[in-house]
Amino acid sequence: MYRVCIVEDEEIIRKGLIRSIDWENFNSKVVGDAANGLEGYKLIEREKPDIIILDINMPIMDGIQLLEKLPRHTYAVIIISGHSEFSYAKKAIEYGVSEYLLKPLDHDELVQSLHRAIQDIEMRRSYEVKSDEAEIVYQALKPHNDIESTTLQMALKYIQDNYNEKITLDDLRQHTGRSVTLINNRFQKFLGMTFNDYLTRFRIQKAIELMQEGNLHLYEIAEDIGFNDYKYFNQVFQKIIGTSPKIVLTYFARVNAESE
Structure with a gap:
């Protein structure tokens, strides 16, 4: 009850x-x-x-x-x-x-x-976890190593450096000197997702890393990864990870407290 x-x-x-x-x-x-x-x-x-x-x-x-x-x-x-x-x-x-x-x-x-x-x-x-249970790993992106595309490598580096700002395919076009169609094709071929899907998942992965550090509130995390709308951030996080950001933040807070 x-x-x-x-x-x-x-x-x-x-x-x-x-x-x-x-x-x-x-x-x-x-x-x-x-x-x-x-x-x-x-x-x-x-x-x-x-x-x-x-x-x-x-x-x-x-x-x-x-x-x-x-x-x-x-x-x-x-x-x-x-x-x-x-x-x-x-x-x-x-x-x-x-x-x-x-x-x-x-x-x-x-x-x-x-x-x-x-x-x-x-x-x-x-999602409550006792200290003697296995660690829960929340992952929005699968590792991507040895990408055989210079264009995609340049695009990913640009996202890594600017994910907290508004990024469009045209920004990547200007940065790489390649066409929007070619860039999106590289995302589909090597990562199995569109540019927009990758950018969203990259941001959510960054949010999880900030939650692990335990220094920020959820609304601050949302702003830091490029989401101006806190409610929309909650919706996207829930869709990708399968649970709310509040649950994940609570889990990491508990883990951090147990490790002190």
């Missing part, structure tokens, strides 16, 4: 959240609620929930301050905020928050957010 904590200073909203959801249908249970961030922090430390429903604007300690004190990528967090606070609430993405609900709360949106939170938890659990 999934454990839920609700941290919201407005009692009518807090009690409404508890009463308006048939928690048993979600295989969930509200294990506690709090009226401010400090109480919420103590509650979370004590109850170890799976899901946190968290208001942004609260007395004593606000939602962002609370998130700063919690271990990242540990809970499924659903943020709720007023319209005037929505831009501020987006800062929570730094702490692994992916769900945002605006007041007044829409029941259907809340239900969908809970479904996604539970999916996130299940994916996280399915």
